[in-house]
Amino acid sequence: MGASQQEQGPLRVALLGCGVVGSEVARLLTQQSADLASRVGAPLELVGIAVRDASAPRPLAASVDRSLLTEDAEGLVARADIVIEVMGGIEPARTLLLRAIESGAAVVTANKALLAEDGPTLYKAADTAGVDIYFEAAVAGAIPIVRPVRESLAGDSVRRILGIVNGTTNYVLDQMASTGMSFDDAVKQAQDLGYAEADPTADVEGFDAAAKAAILASLAFHTRVSLEDVAREGITRITADDVAWAAQTGHVIKLLAIAESVTGDDGAHGVSVRVHPALVPLTHPLAGVRGAFNAVFVEADAAGELMFYGRGAGGAPTASAVLGDVVSAARHRVLGGKGPEESTYAALPILPASTAVTRYQVRLAVDDRPGVLAQVAQVLASKGVSIEAVRQPSEPSVPGADGAEDDGSTGVAHLVITTHAAAEAALAATVDAIAVLEPVQEITSVLRVEGA
Amino acid sequence: MGASQQEQGPLRVALLGCGVVGSEVARLLTQQSADLASRVGAPLELVGIAVRDASAPRPLAASVDRSLLTEDAEGLVARADIVIEVMGGIEPARTLLLRAIESGAAVVTANKALLAEDGPTLYKAADTAGVDIYFEAAVAGAIPIVRPVRESLAGDSVRRILGIVNGTTNYVLDQMASTGMSFDDAVKQAQDLGYAEADPTADVEGFDAAAKAAILASLAFHTRVSLEDVAREGITRITADDVAWAAQTGHVIKLLAIAESVTGDDGAHGVSVRVHPALVPLTHPLAGVRGAFNAVFVEADAAGELMFYGRGAGGAPTASAVLGDVVSAARHRVLGGKGPEESTYAALPILPASTAVTRYQVRLAVDDRPGVLAQVAQVLASKGVSIEAVRQPSEPSVPGADGAEDDGSTGVAHLVITTHAAAEAALAATVDAIAVLEPVQEITSVLRVEGA
Numbered sequence: 001m002g003a004s005q006q007e008q009g010p011l012r013v014a015l016l017g018c019g020v021v022g023s024e025v026a027r028l029l030t031q032q033s034a035d036l037a038s039r040v041g042a043p044l045e046l047v048g049i050a051v052r053d054a055s056a057p058r059p060l061a062a063s064v065d066r067s068l069l070t071e072d073a074e075g076l077v078a079r080a081d082i083v084i085e086v087m088g089g090i091e092p093a094r095t096l097l098l099r100a101i102e103s104g105a106a107v108v109t110a111n112k113a114l115l116a117e118d119g120p121t122l123y124k125a126a127d128t129a130g131v132d133i134y135f136e137a138a139v140a141g142a143i144p145i146v147r148p149v150r151e152s153l154a155g156d157s158v159r160r161i162l163g164i165v166n167g168t169t170n171y172v173l174d175q176m177a178s179t180g181m182s183f184d185d186a187v188k189q190a191q192d193l194g195y196a197e198a199d200p201t202a203d204v205e206g207f208d209a210a211a212k213a214a215i216l217a218s219l220a221f222h223t224r225v226s227l228e229d230v231a232r233e234g235i236t237r238i239t240a241d242d243v244a245w246a247a248q249t250g251h252v253i254k255l256l257a258i259a260e261s262v263t264g265d266d267g268a269h270g271v272s273v274r275v276h277p278a279l280v281p282l283t284h285p286l287a288g289v290r291g292a293f294n295a296v297f298v299e300a301d302a303a304g305e306l307m308f309y310g311r312g313a314g315g316a317p318t319a320s321a322v323l324g325d326v327v328s329a330a331r332h333r334v335l336g337g338k339g340p341e342e343s344t345y346a347a348l349p350i351l352p353a354s355t356a357v358t359r360y361q362v363r364l365a366v367d368d369r370p371g372v373l374a375q376v377a378q379v380l381a382s383k384g385v386s387i388e389a390v391r392q393p394s395e396p397s398v399p400g401a402d403g404a405e406d407d408g409s410t411g412v413a414h415l416v417i418t419t420h421a422a423a424e425a426a427l428a429a430t431v432d433a434i435a436v437l438e439p440v441q442e443i444t445s446v447l448r449v450e451g452a
Numbered sequence: 453m454g455a456s457q458q459e460q461g462p463l464r465v466a467l468l469g470c471g472v473v474g475s476e477v478a479r480l481l482t483q484q485s486a487d488l489a490s491r492v493g494a495p496l497e498l499v500g501i502a503v504r505d506a507s508a509p510r511p512l513a514a515s516v517d518r519s520l521l522t523e524d525a526e527g528l529v530a531r532a533d534i535v536i537e538v539m540g541g542i543e544p545a546r547t548l549l550l551r552a553i554e555s556g557a558a559v560v561t562a563n564k565a566l567l568a569e570d571g572p573t574l575y576k577a578a579d580t581a582g583v584d585i586y587f588e589a590a591v592a593g594a595i596p597i598v599r600p601v602r603e604s605l606a607g608d609s610v611r612r613i614l615g616i617v618n619g620t621t622n623y624v625l626d627q628m629a630s631t632g633m634s635f636d637d638a639v640k641q642a643q644d645l646g647y648a649e650a651d652p653t654a655d656v657e658g659f660d661a662a663a664k665a666a667i668l669a670s671l672a673f674h675t676r677v678s679l680e681d682v683a684r685e686g687i688t689r690i691t692a693d694d695v696a697w698a699a700q701t702g703h704v705i706k707l708l709a710i711a712e713s714v715t716g717d718d719g720a721h722g723v724s725v726r727v728h729p730a731l732v733p734l735t736h737p738l739a740g741v742r743g744a745f746n747a748v749f750v751e752a753d754a755a756g757e758l759m760f761y762g763r764g765a766g767g768a769p770t771a772s773a774v775l776g777d778v779v780s781a782a783r784h785r786v787l788g789g790k791g792p793e794e795s796t797y798a799a800l801p802i803l804p805a806s807t808a809v810t811r812y813q814v815r816l817a818v819d820d821r822p823g824v825l826a827q828v829a830q831v832l833a834s835k836g837v838s839i840e841a842v843r844q845p846s847e848p849s850v851p852g853a854d855g856a857e858d859d860g861s862t863g864v865a866h867l868v869i870t871t872h873a874a875a876e877a878a879l880a881a882t883v884d885a886i887a888v889l890e891p892v893q894e895i896t897s898v899l900r901v902e903g904a
């Protein structure tokens with residue numbers, strides 16, 4: 001009965017989940033009901049909120065009418081025109097959304113994990129049933145990015161997306177950069193402030209960003225991209241030294257979700273999707289994205305450079321994105337029409353991350369004597385890796401860094417080599433060859449440079 | 453016959469105008485035709501391009517099939533499913549768009565001047581005819597801002613929009629800030645580079661930004677706002693000294709288009725819409741918007757702070773926005789449904805710009821002797837204007853500034869007073885009272901501080 005279309009009668013909205021996001025969605029649906037009705041052309045009636053334990057205390061949802069709470073999610077879904085899923089996780093979210101779609105309801109979800117794992121099942125079901133599925137909140141919270149990529153850029157060709165799409169890791173890296181603290185200390189501070197979970201793995205290992213990268217890549221390149229297509233490296237190996245050296249060379253380290261059009265060795269056109277820490281030049285708009293903010297930088301053929309900036313998490317920001325989608329779906333109920341469906345016509349091959357040609361910054365500790373720089377440069381030349389700059393900088397000051405490894409009197413010098421764009425394989429061979437040079441003590445780090 | 457709906461047959465697209473934007477639209481329609489057909493679900497066929505003189509040389513439109521050019525705009529409009537207007541100006545654009553709408557065609561326009569002057573006539577006609585009218589390209593070029601404000605934020609309440617929506621003036625101010633050059637020199641440079649017109653009035657006096665402010669305010673506040681509702685002040689009085697002092701106090705001067713929710717003296721809720729130069733703190737995301745780029749900063753109740761950044765002008769960027777709209781309109785032709793119409797249900801009063809309570813920075817030249825600062829502070833206190841900071845800074849260095857007024861030996865000191873938020877009337881009275889103090893030589897400038 002979910003599909004019944006009423007010209008001006010209220011639209012029945014079911015909410016699955018009443019946590020940080022759900023309670024904000026419920027609050028806004030209630031407090032803004034007059035505005036929402038005017039914008040939709042019909043009132044939205046919140047008919048129930050499915051929770052695991054209806055009797056549990058809900059300090060976050062103080063303004064929510066408790067009589068709306070129910071443990072019967074399936075029963076709730078069956079009597080809704082629009083189902084909002086903000087419970088997270090794969091099950092029972094997937095089953096409930098499929099049930100909603102089959103009964104003719106439009107669905108709005110913020111569930112990036114589910115979409116990255118099994119989005120196509122949901123998209124196909126929605127297409128078959130002729131109902132809307134919207135998910136703006138699944139990527140970068142409040143920031144409108146799904147709709148702009150799907151609709152505003154529908155007449156353009158996206159070349160590359162660089163996203164700071166995980167607020168926890170951006171906070172951690174920003175704290176390291178601004179205070180010189182270690183990775184562990186910055187994670188602990190993020191936990192104390194509620195920006196990071198007790199188990200921060202999903203954030204710091206890049207799983208969360210990878211799910212968002214998969215979703216963005218799918219939309220931008222009209223190609224099905226799932227989580228397992230995303231090459232992933234987290235930020236756990238980034239040290240205070242890395243961050244300090246980055247600053248000294250005019251960069252900041254960010255965890256980037258990258259989706260870009262690439263050309264393989266055989267000339268085939270494809271897509272590379274990856275998540276890894278990268279050096280971003282301080283002059284790039286992404287470099288100024290501080291704290292737990294998110295931003296998505298898009299390069300398109302005709303539009304050129306675009307950036308979308310805002311809060312990527314939190315109850316109210318995520319609820320804002322959810323409600324924008326609810327209004328779109330509700331307007332279609334009232335006025336007819338349907339939102340965009342999954343678009344996979346391009347069906348580009350997903351090429352390995354190593355296909356992407358990027359600039360690199362390689363840092364080495366070498367014996368402090370003449371001629372070493374020439375030796376290293378010779379290796380790069382022999383491997384066909386072109387050098388943009390070699391710096392032999394003084395030790396950067398790392399305020400509060402725990403334990404500098406050199407005491408300044410050991411005859412160690414540091415070299416920082418920035419390459420022009422190079423293939424990953426060529427760079428790896430170069431690094432291997434440099435590592436065995438006699439005066440080279442250690443390859444301290446190898447980081448990609450993006451956004452140049 | 454424009455309204456005829458064909459299930460999978462080609463959609464006939466008419467283009468009005470073949471200048472910088474029009475020739476890019478034509479190029480993209482042709483070059484991306486396969487992608488566009490896949491995204492729309494039907495081919496788009498460019499059936500004609502209306503120009504004033506079909507025989508004129510068109511160096512910009514080298515790739516355009518000249519047989520498409522026609523001087524019969526009315527005849528062209530009559531045989532189109534979608535009409536794209538990129539000719540600019542009020543007439544004949546308005547008449548042609550109304551003709552298109554009446555014949556059942558969807559319309560896409562980049563014409564901010566027309567929308568700010570007479571948008572409601574077009575919106576009403578489109579509503580009556582049941583056709584789409586889209587205008588993403590009319591505000592901030594390639595940057596998706598119309599769609600996000602109308603659709604993504606439809607479930608939220610916008611509090612304030614601060615926009616850098618004129619690339620010419622942003623380029624001029626950025627050049628002044630980065631090189632210390634005068635306003636006149638910066639305008640001349642912008643003209644040499646093609647960023648400014650031979651007659652730069654529409655840009656430097658803020659008319660262009662005011663038109664965009666009116667459009668954004670209408671969308672954000674669901675209220676009809678026209679050009680004459682916008683209080684407007686250009687940047688012609690901004691000096692190299694102003695820019696240098698701004699930097700010294702941690703700000704940058706930007707021409708801002710501002711639309712914000714305000715409360716009048718009588719407690720009535722309304723909207724203030726204005727364009728003026730303002731000091732923006734260097735820590736604010738808008739401060740980093742360099743050169744001819746545009747950005748729109750949005751503060752919403754639930755979403756918090758959002759920013760949209762990109763190219764605000766130019767052929768290809770504007771064409772990108774136009775084509776995104778064309779795809780939306782075309783999908784509705786194929787799949788049914790309709791885009792958002794004008795939303796004016798809130799019908800808020802437009803309150804005078806003086807209603808907006810903002811911070812101010814007042815700069816004075818005073819006799820260099822003890823006690824002056826105390827005298828000035830006393831005046832502010834007596835008028836109820838609260839001081840955030842008074843600085844007595846050393847003369848800023850103005851590289852290349854022509855003719856510093858003081859030679860350092862005249863017994864002149866400078867005071868820079870930053871107030872807390874104050875009403876315009878109170879601030880004006882305060883400035884008048886300070887001006888007549890005996891040791892005050894000159895009120896050098898009074899500028900608003902926004903985005904704090």
